[in-house]
Amino acid sequence: MSSFDRVTETWGDLKYMNLARAKYLRDLIVREDLSDLLELGFYKGKSSAYMGAVLEDLGRGHLTTMDRISARGHQPEINEVLETVGLAHRVTPIFAHRSFTWELGRMVEQTPRPQFDFCYLDGGHTWDVTGFGFLLVDMMLKPGGIILLDDLDWSIAGSPQARTPEGAKTYEAYSDDEKAAKGVRMTFELIADHLGYDIEEVPKFQWGIARKRVPKKGLFGRG
Numbered sequence: 001m002s003s004f005d006r007v008t009e010t011w012g013d014l015k016y017m018n019l020a021r022a023k024y025l026r027d028l029i030v031r032e033d034l035s036d037l038l039e040l041g042f043y044k045g046k047s048s049a050y051m052g053a054v055l056e057d058l059g060r061g062h063l064t065t066m067d068r069i070s071a072r073g074h075q076p077e078i079n080e081v082l083e084t085v086g087l088a089h090r091v092t093p094i095f096a097h098r099s100f101t102w103e104l105g106r107m108v109e110q111t112p113r114p115q116f117d118f119c120y121l122d123g124g125h126t127w128d129v130t131g132f133g134f135l136l137v138d139m140m141l142k143p144g145g146i147i148l149l150d151d152l153d154w155s156i157a158g159s160p161q162a163r164t165p166e167g168a169k170t171y172e173a174y175s176d177d178e179k180a181a182k183g184v185r186m187t188f189e190l191i192a193d194h195l196g197y198d199i200e201e202v203p204k205f206q207w208g209i210a211r212k213r214v215p216k217k218g219l220f221g222r223g
Helices: 003-011 019-031 046-058 069-073 078-084 100-109 127-138 165-170 176-180 183-194
Strands: 036-040 062-068 091-096 116-121 141-149 198-202 207-211
Touching: 003 019, 003 046, 003 078, 019 046, 019 116, 019 141, 036 046, 036 127, 046 062, 046 078, 046 091, 062 069, 062 100, 069 091, 078 091, 091 100, 100 127, 116 127, 127 141, 127 183, 141 183, 183 198, 183 207
Parallel strands: 036 062, 036 116, 062 091, 116 141
Antiparallel strands: 141 207, 198 207
């Protein structure tokens, strides 16, 4: 049995990555020969397990994945999910105290700076977190690399979680127009386009795919 199928068999009912999305990700990773993966927002780790499984079946690559420290309280927790299917060696979880943007900032400061060829951006969802996160990932994304943004049409106003007492407290400082805004789509259509990414949508999944262009060589082989 492949590692990919083992994840489906073991954790198929776990939220949130469904099989159709996982297969799309698998095909993308294989087709584009992606190896150095980054994920922002892993929740319980099902999407992380799927991506780790794809790499395991290919016999190469590694995934670095981030979420807030509160994710340690999930049942099951990401480390259990990974260990159960034998994928802990393919995935490194990072638990951020407050926000993955701070952890990304620490990465940007490193020498040598980490380099990724793919990022699955599925955390925060607001304009400030997603937009700034995109910019930080761009600083570590190889030419030709891909950023996949999940939940293009998510908004605070439309989120059931935001209507819970905890969610209401989290978003109480936001204005009505910001609550109605689609921060992920704004990032996709404004920032990705401004930075010269080639963009396309996958409407059935509410995904946006942004590909970083490879600089054209000028005279004497210079970019």
